[in-house]
Amino acid sequence: AQSVTQLGSHVSVSEGALVLLRCNYSSSVPPYLFWYVQYPNQGLQLLLKYTTGATLVKGINGFEAEFKKSETSFHLTKPSAHMSDAAEYFCAVSDLREYGNKLVFGAGTILRVKS
Amino acid sequence: NAGVTQTPKFQVLKTGQSMTLQCAQDMNHEYMSWYRQDPGMGLRLIHYSVGAGITDQGEVPNGYNVSRSTTEDFPLRLLSAAPSQTSVYFCASSYGQGYRPGELFFGEGSRLTVL
Numbered sequence: 001a002q003s004v005t006q007l008g009s010h011v012s013v014s015e016g017a018l019v020l021l022r023c024n025y026s027s028s029v030p031p032y033l034f035w036y037v038q039y040p041n042q043g044l045q046l047l048l049k050y051t052t053g054a055t056l057v058k059g060i061n062g063f064e065a066e067f068k069k070s071e072t073s074f075h076l077t078k079p080s081a082h083m084s085d086a087a088e089y090f091c092a093v094s095d096l097r098e099y100g101n102k103l104v105f106g107a108g109t110i111l112r113v114k115s
Numbered sequence: 116n117a118g119v120t121q122t123p124k125f126q127v128l129k130t131g132q133s134m135t136l137q138c139a140q141d142m143n144h145e146y147m148s149w150y151r152q153d154p155g156m157g158l159r160l161i162h163y164s165v166g167a168g169i170t171d172q173g174e175v176p177n178g179y180n181v182s183r184s185t186t187e188d189f190p191l192r193l194l195s196a197a198p199s200q201t202s203v204y205f206c207a208s209s210y211g212q213g214y215r216p217g218e219l220f221f222g223e224g225s226r227l228t229v230l
Contacts, residue, residue: 004157009155032216032217034217036219041223041224042223042224043119043205043207043221043222043223043224044158044205044207044219044221045221046218046219049217049218051216090157090158092217094216094217101146101148101163101209101212101216101217101219102148102160102163102173103158103160103217103219104160105150105157105158105159106157107155107156107157108155108157
């Protein structure tokens with residue numbers, strides 16, 4: 001079975017500082033990996049995804065993530081945090097052997113941005 | 116463009132009552148699903164559907180029923196509400212298998228409290 005572990009339920013950074021949200025996955029086959037963002041009182045929206053090909057993927061709002069198979073990781077980064085980045089971030093994995101839309105989500109990381 | 120619409124946004128039930136959470140999408144998506152979100156646990160899949168007339172269980176299906184009579188609608192029924200079903204429920208839709216898998220479009224959520 002697939003699983004996702006997000007290290008740190010809360011991360012706090014200063015405005016302008018580097019954002020690093022950690023995600024490790026478990027999968028017996030090459031996975032599809034995703035980051036979703038949830039702003040307060042809203043549904044989730046896709047930030048970026050890795051399917052095949054280039055291991056460094058870029059998403060919306062300046063975020064990017066790198067797929068590292070040897071480390072089974074898919075960490076999310078942004079060089080300079082903005083106040084508007086404050087939200088909850090979810091890493092997710094899917095297994096194309098079964099059905100690509102059945103995502104398994106991590107527990108989430110709440111990002112706080114301090115002014 | 117409405118996207119995924121969920122109703123109601125808030126509901127309070129007493130133990131043993133039944134109710135239906137409504138979900139409708141106007142994007143002609145084949146895939147629809149229901150997740151529940153609980154603090155520290157991320158999102159867990161309740162039921163999903165790969166097309167009209169086809170449904171299947173997810174990770175936490177007990178106490179819930181679904182049906183898919185049309186492409187647009189995917190209601191979630193709570194048969195006899197229990198306090199453990201207090202949660203925020205999200206409906207999500209996506210394209211069919213093989214086309215942009217894992218790119219889910221979420222509704223804004225339905226917050227359910229069972230007393």
